[in-house]
Amino acid sequence: MTGRVLVVDDIEANLRLLAARLAADYFEVTTAANGTEALRAMETSAFDVVLLDVLMPDIDGFEVCRRIKASPRTSQVPVVLITALQHQSDRVRGLEAGADDFISKPVDDIELVVRVRNLIRMKRTMDELRMRARTGQDLSLQATESELAGPLSGACVFIIDNDPGSMEFIKRGLQDGYEVKCETRPGRALYRCVEEDPDLVIVNGAMEGMDPLRLCSQMRSNDHMRMIPILLVASRNDRRQILKAMEIGVNDFVETPLDPSEFTLRCRNQIRYKRTSDGLLRAMQETIEMAATDALTGLYNRRYFEHHASAHIAKAIAEGKHLSLLLIDVDHFKQINDRYGHDIGDAVLVEFARRLRRNVRGLDLVCRYGGEEFVIVTPETNHDKAQYVAERLRSEIAGAPFIVPATDEALEITASIGVSTLQLSDETTGSLLKRADLGLYSAKNEGRNQVRVRLIDPQDHLE
Template identity: 50%
Template sequence: MSARILVVDDVPANVKLLEARLSAEYFDVMTASNGTEALALARRAECDIILLDVMMPDMDGFEVCRRLKTDPATHHIPVVMVTALDSPADRNRGLEAGADDFLTKPVSDVVLIARVRSLTRLKMMTDELRMRAITSLEIGMQAPERSAIADAGKGGRILLVDDRQSSYERLATILAAEHTVDVESNPTEALFHAAEGNYDLLIVSLDLHNFDGLRLCSQARSLERTRHVPILAIAEAENATRLLRGLEIGVNDYLLRPIDKTELLARARTQIRRRRYTDHLRDNVQNSIEMAITDALTGLHNRRYMESHLATLAEQASTRGKPLALMILDIDYFKSINDNYGHDAGDDVLREFAVRVRKSIRGIDLACRYGGEEFVIVMPETDLHVAGMVAERLRRSIAGEPFAVHKGTKRIEVTISIGLTTLEQKGEAVADVLKRADTALYRAKHDGRNRVVSQAA
């Protein structure tokens, strides 16, 4: 795993030491001697992780971290403060500034490399989501950066897994000041509880009686419903080796006992903010995918999706020797609806038409807006006779009840014409099937509209 690490320190000896450690692990290392230089490099997206000293002359590390975390261009870059300051107040100040971790010098090579590798995995995952979400911005969706910066990380749902009553009562009381907390004292039930609870954070004690806390963390990472939930591990100071192992298997952060109240709250907020940000990125990606294949007005699939998916359905039908029916529907005299009642009324008709189509077909059927007032319905494993019955039922559904327009103030009569055919010949081109259905539709319109015309292969 390779990543570009930015080391920020005004002491050349410290820079050289960190550079040697990281280079030995095949990380690409770049350096900055002050905060201003570090901010400029980070804004140019030239680093994956920042190792930041606190005591610097022009701008201290706390201020650098605050600026990084409040800039939409850099807030997603993990920041680890590496400093000689070792008081709880300094550590909490760093975490409150937005640092992902606070390591006190001298830092062992094992701890440093484990933390960098863990954050590298996180950064790569976030970068992938950010790249995929670029399309979301191009189609007008809101970028999540500004909401992430404004998010205080409070109001989360936390599952605390701990079987020591004195411990979980204290931790739950602290966390309850900012979050909703559920306690699971039975480790064997914890994974089921986590999967069902839609939590923002799992806090797992690694000192469970007769149960391996690391195995629970590993299982949470392998289960689809908990894979992306951040995990904060808690352990005794002598269990540092197990904590490092936890970072390797997907634990996001850790705390050593005795637990400092302020630090616990700060680390919980950091993990919850990150969870919400990555969830927002995933939602944007999913929404952009849906928007690319969905007609915005009717909610049905669009022509692009139909043309690609129809070929797959036709191939499956040919391979399995099953029938495939296809119908093209056209709203009769749709232009006159727009001319007489306005385009808003036309949109109302199209939306209601899509609703009635969905009610008339099966879940496995594919309904698409082909363009304008034309629609296509593809029905797998359906012969011409059955498809004709469905088409006639749909025709009656449209003609049998007027369409409400202008917010229900007017109701207008609407009818449709349907051209129907089936894929009968193995390996027949999809374009030929569509052309045959279109020919049948032309006949339906020519013969007086408001009717279904079938055309066999």
């Protein structure tokens, strides 16, 4: 994982050293000697991560971070604050300024590269999700990212540690408002993780009698846990474990002894990341589902019908089974709309759709075909049964008045139904629809509130 890094420091020697380290690892590095330069660079170029010294003469690192996070153009770029190890309070201020990560001076080479690489990986994943969600957002069909993430309080955190003492210690380091679950038996951890579906898993890297990375690897390989962030509590002396963990796909690490503000920040960032990506995925899924459904009634739409009806018909023909099609039209709907207005007309359609859905089987395909017209494909149904179904639907519509919401007015609604049934081996959606439409036409002509089955037979043209 490589990427574009902006390094900001007012001391030239530091700047050169950081830039050289990162360039040696093939990152694309840009440097800025102060806050003003940094903000200007952010305006004109795109970066994957910003390394920001805290102490600078013109605008300090906190303020630069705040401005980066406040601009919609740059708020998604991860910011790493470089703080002096002894200045604990800087971390809290960094957190408040919106920093995504921090590194202590003197900067450790391995930590630098691991953290930068990890933030870039996270940003790329989120960029991907955002890019895909953007169409939906451009279409205003989806909520914004912060709406999607929701509040972080209530997030579920799962701690795995076979030592109750250190587990208690980790638990105390967590923010209030999280729902914390613990597991001391690593053998049960995988199973419980799938069950509980936490927003963050914290693994103690110093467990007695077992290799915690094996557990992390199993979690990363499990389809149900792939997207759950893992935070490793690592020993500062075990660099090898940290590197290996990051290679396996552990998302972040904190070193013991735990620094409370660092721990809080890292947990929060991972949870926020999980929540946002979950939200983006969900929104995308919903948008895709919208493509198949009618917004008013929630029934499948005509597009879905056209894609699916032919598959149903082909299957029925291939398997030599029956299949019927019902074309249903609300009688005098135009008058309802004209007389009561569109709101009432819409309410009638919603209730109409509800009655249709409640009176067919799960395997029937119920669609809103257009305006006040609905179509139902009923597999494994011959013309007798289809007529029965259609009659039941007709009487369900006519049998009880439609109550208009708000006014409580009762409208007498009826429907006309044309039925066709699979008779030839070369039938298509078109031929079935056409016959059902002729049936519907007869039903309308013969007084409405009727069902007419239209069969192909020699008498057809004499009807």
